[in-house]
């Protein structure tokens with residue numbers, strides 16, 4: 420069928436691409452939806468596709484975990500999808516806690532305990548260089564793509580700020596004299612590891628939509 424210039428762009432606008440995001444985290448969904456909204460891409464969550472089971476996340480790298488989740492969904496539901504995984508990598512600790520960031524101090528996803536353990540492990544240490552790294556694994560139309568976002572900074576010697584989550588009160592991004600928790604979401608979402616990875620995903624989706 421032939422489409423003139425206007426009807427072709429109208430066709431593209433009407434044709435919504437549907438992608439499953441392997442999460443039920445509302446904060447992440449909002450962030451990704453905000454970035455992909457201008458491109459007419461519909462992002463659906465695990466709840467939207469009635470996926471209630473625990474998706475395995477047992478790999479030893481961020482890339483491995485992201486792909487494990489994306490492949491699980493693709494194989495089970497046969498839908499185009501993407502998954503993410505994030506870790507805090509501390510240079511002097513050989514990139515720990517990395518893939519184990521959520522459960523650094525135990526299995527409880529306890530941010531206070533995780534920060535306390537990290538500050539203890541860095542006590543007296545001068546090299547406090549660290550970075551957050553996010554990996555996104557996308558499988559779409561039978562092809563696979565990986566996107567990465569990194570924000571470099573340092574671990575402070577004590578907690579500062581009330582905002583954010585996870586390790587935000589002890590992570591100070593390069594170029595700022597405030598922690599992520601002090602900077603607040605507006606600034607954080609412009610420079611963060613996740614924002615960068617999601618931005619790359621969004622730009623890619625825009626290029627193929």
Ligand code: IMP
Nearest residue numbers: 503504505506507520521584585586587
């Ligand atoms: P996830 O892969 O996004 O679930 O992240 C794994 C863990 O990394 C989280 O449980 C947090 O401890 C930590 N983390 C991820 N993103 C951030 C962030 O933006 N700020 C602080 N900690 C984070």
